[in-house]
Amino acid sequence: MKARVAIRFRTGVLDPEARAIEKALANLGFTGVRGVSRTRIIELELEASDRDAAEAEVRRMSETLLANPVIETYSVTIAER
């Protein structure tokens, strides 16, 4: 089973790198950009066969290590294959 965790800054936390990308786009003449945000994707290959158990486990991993809940939010997607 494959899991994908998408991690991004919480609303209200300024991401200096996203802001730099936005400025660079404006400098290149792309004037229609109203906002840039970045999301980090972490993909996991899991032994689990139960989808709900796998999702719960990946949520625990996200809370414990993959995301920092002080500044980040995350979402988990499970893809069976």
Added chain:
Amino acid sequence: MRAAVVTFPGSNCDRDLRVAMERVFARPVASLWHAETELPPLDLIGIPGGFSYGDYLRCGAIAARSPIMAEIARLARRGVAVLGICNGFQILTEAGLLPGALVRNLRLSFVCRPVRVTVVTASSPFTNAYRPGRELLLPVAHHDGNYVLEAEELARLEEEDRIAFRYLDNPNGSTADIAGVLGPGRNVLGMMPHPERACDPLHGGEDGIALFRSLLATLT
């Protein structure tokens, strides 16, 4: 004074911190490897600067979950003094021993220069040898020193007098110019500037010495 400095894979200020402590404390400072889980009796634990685990995932994230940190968290709750400098500050926030988080510097550049900070509170084991309001010149060297804190948390820090140092010329975008904060019990300090690099005339300044003198006066 029984003090120790922790080394993680990628720490690079551990020796500097030990040397600074040993000079002021006039006794040996132990060295602890991050995999250790049984620690000797200690009054002070130093978590040094560097690039633990190559800053992978988030600065300090992996070190904060290494075996020794559970024991350090337990000792911190029992009142043992814990000093985290630079990457050590990042590790302490990641471990939940200090509020907030440290993210990429606002102007994105790595900042490596002496900065001016003021001592905000002298009411801590780390700062009691300073006069509040005193201006210090301390080196910083970091890419991720931008201290992010929610408004309510900032209000709490101010109300509880837990801001230890503020930048005079904020080098990294930190909320409210915060350069160092105390934990709820005042026995945990995290700071981005390096006091251990301002302890000798040849360092270019000695403004960091009083921090170690404060600890010596309080913990012995």
